[in-house]
Amino acid sequence: MSAQRHELHLLTGGYAIDALTDAERAEFEKHLDQCPSCAEEVRGLRETAAKLALATAVTPPPEMRARVLAAVPRTRQLPPDSPGPLTRAGDRTGLRRRSVSRAGVTAAILALAAAVVFLLVTQLSTSSQLRQAQQSNSAIAAVLAAPDARLESAPAAPGGTVTVVVSLGQREAVVSTADLPALPGTRVYQLWVMTSSGAARSAGLLAVTHAGATTPKLADGVLPGDRLGITVEPAGGTSQPTTTPVVIVPVTA
Amino acid sequence: MEGMNTSTTSSEQPGPGRMEGGGQDPAGLLARVARGDHAAFEAVYDQLAGPVYGLVRKILRDPAQSEEVAQEVLIEVWRSASRFDPARGSVTAWVMTIAHRRAVDRVRSESAATTREQKLTPGPVTGDDVAELVETALDRQRVRRCLGSLTALQAESVKLAYYGGYTYPQVAELLGVALGTVKTRIRDGLIRLRDCMEVTW
Numbered sequence: 114m115s116a117q118r119h120e121l122h123l124l125t126g127g128y129a130i131d132a133l134t135d136a137e138r139a140e141f142e143k144h145l146d147q148c149p150s151c152a153e154e155v156r157g158l159r160e161t162a163a164k165l166a167l168a169t170a171v172t173p174p175p176e177m178r179a180r181v182l183a184a185v186p187r188t189r190q191l192p193p194d195s196p197g198p199l200t201r202a203g204d205r206t207g208l209r210r211r212s213v214s215r216a217g218v219t220a221a222i223l224a225l226a227a228a229v230v231f232l233l234v235t236q237l238s239t240s241s242q243l244r245q246a247q248q249s250n251s252a253i254a255a256v257l258a259a260p261d262a263r264l265e266s267a268p269a270a271p272g273g274t275v276t277v278v279v280s281l282g283q284r285e286a287v288v289s290t291a292d293l294p295a296l297p298g299t300r301v302y303q304l305w306v307m308t309s310s311g312a313a314r315s316a317g318l319l320a321v322t323h324a325g326a327t328t329p330k331l332a333d334g335v336l337p338g339d340r341l342g343i344t345v346e347p348a349g350g351t352s353q354p355t356t357t358p359v360v361i362v363p364v365t366a
Numbered sequence: 367m368e369g370m371n372t373s374t375t376s377s378e379q380p381g382p383g384r385m386e387g388g389g390q391d392p393a394g395l396l397a398r399v400a401r402g403d404h405a406a407f408e409a410v411y412d413q414l415a416g417p418v419y420g421l422v423r424k425i426l427r428d429p430a431q432s433e434e435v436a437q438e439v440l441i442e443v444w445r446s447a448s449r450f451d452p453a454r455g456s457v458t459a460w461v462m463t464i465a466h467r468r469a470v471d472r473v474r475s476e477s478a479a480t481t482r483e484q485k486l487t488p489g490p491v492t493g494d495d496v497a498e499l500v501e502t503a504l505d506r507q508r509v510r511r512c513l514g515s516l517t518a519l520q521a522e523s524v525k526l527a528y529y530g531g532y533t534y535p536q537v538a539e540l541l542g543v544a545l546g547t548v549k550t551r552i553r554d555g556l557i558r559l560r561d562c563m564e565v566t567w
Contacts, residue, residue, distance in 0.1 A: 123549050123550055123553055124549065124553075125553060126549075126552040126553030126554075126555070126556045126557070127527065127534055127549060127552050127553070129556065130466065130524070130527050130528045130552070130556070131466055131467055131470045131527075131531070132527040132528075132532065132533055132534050132537065132552060133533065133534065134533050134534065134535065137534075156454060156455050156459075157560055158553075158556045158557070158560060159455055159459045159462075159463055160455060160456060160458075160459045160560070161556055161559050161560040161563060162459070162462065162463075162466070162528060162556070163456065163458045163459040163462040163463075164505060164508070164509060164559075164563050165509055165524075165528055165529070165559075166417050166418075166420070166421040166458075166462040166465065166466065167417050167458065167462075167502055167505040167509075168502060168505045168506040168508075168509040168510075169417065169420035169421045169423075169424045169502075169529070170416035170417040170419075170420040170502040170505070171416060171419060171420040171423065172416060172419075173415050173416060173418075173419035173433070173436060174433060177415070177419070177433055177436065177437060178411065178415065180437060181411060181415075181437050181440045181441060182404075182407075182408065182411070184437070184441050185404060185407060185441065185444050186404070188441055188444060188445055189445070190400070190402060190444065190445055190446075190447065190448060191445055191446045191448055191449060192448060193400070193448040193449070194448075194449075
């Protein structure tokens with residue numbers, strides 16, 4: 114491993130002046146996250162490279178200035194929120210909790226909250242349903258608002274994404290999905306909390322909305338080391354899973 | 367660099383009239399650009415358009431294409447000014463990193479390895495047909511002197527990668543040396559340049 118790390122460290126120079134191939138670049142950027150001394154070296158070498166650039170300065174065509182200055186008022190600026198020049202966005206898939214930014218969590222939480230409100234206003238007909246939903250929604254809102262709320266996201270095997278917001282402080286998780294394959298009327302998606310000893314406990318059925326998503330579902334009694342799983346079951350659900358989960362999201366400490 | 371202006375103590379307003387090159391703190395200017403200040407952007411343009419255009423042109427050679435890419439780079443500076451973080455380096459390095467990346471992306475997306483093949487002979491580092499900026503005479507002198515302090519292989523590797531926009535494997539092929547050699551030579555060369563240029567600031 115250390116030989117490999119040493120190899121990677123040699124790439125600071127090439128990275129600073131864009132000489133890496135795309136594959137090396139991706140690998141090195143992963144390494145940079147864990148190597149502050151590499152990041153510092155890259156920073157310094159970029160300053161050096163900038164001096165190489167200054168030496169090339171020539172007077173640009175005067176029309177260029179007019180064109181750039183004319184484009185500026187028509188160009189919307191990006192809001193602040195820097196992933197920083199050294200870490201680029203991109204290839205972030207699967208279960209990589211570390212790489213999900215707080216902004217990403219906030220965005221996902223807002224999306225979930227919007228889904229909850231959407232559910233409230235569109236799908237409830239009776240007042241008892243409404244009361245029940247309000248109780249469940251306030252529980253969901255409490256998880257989403259928890260200071261230790263954390264976002265996990267994972268792709269499901271047959272397609273689609275599962276997003277989980279976990280609050281270990283409240284021992285609860287909110288599970289939502291997007292783009293899971295549609296099921297025939299005789300089948301449903303069921304959510305399970307699977308303990309480290311292998312026992313599975315149903316957390317209920319996932320209601321599919323017309324938008325190809327499921328309404329956020331609260332799972333309680335969630336502990337570190339548990340796993341959240343979703344299976345396809347006969348309509349009405351079962352007391353124990355009968356099929357292989359389409360997705361498993363571990364709840365880490 | 368600052369400090370020549372003794373008069374304007376009354377207000378923080380530099381005003382758009384202060385055009386003299388390099389007279390304003392770049393990080394402060396960029397912070398104003400991030401807030402949508404057009405005059406500040408003009409000042410940044412006047413400081414950096416020359417190096418941006420020069421670098422892009424060094425890599426792409428074609429004047430029309432270079433102008434197009436340089437324009438994109440400068441508009442990108444306006445667009446993403448809020449993402450600049452002074453803790454991570456200077457404004458110049460930030461802008462030149464964007465410029466180099468854009469120029470190299472253009473070269474590589476053309477993927478016209480064949481059409482570039484004719485141009486593969488390493489070009490001269492100096493001697494362009496365009497007007498070099500007087501202000502950069504010192505920069506050029508220093509770079510030339512520091513490049514001269516490297517081994518021939520280090521200097522060639524750095525020049526081909528930075529000014530030529532070539533990848534490691536391409537540099538290795540052009541110089542007829544092993545890939546691993548190029549990796550170490552580029553890093554060693556840049557480190558020596560860094561030390562040399564710091565000393566001669």
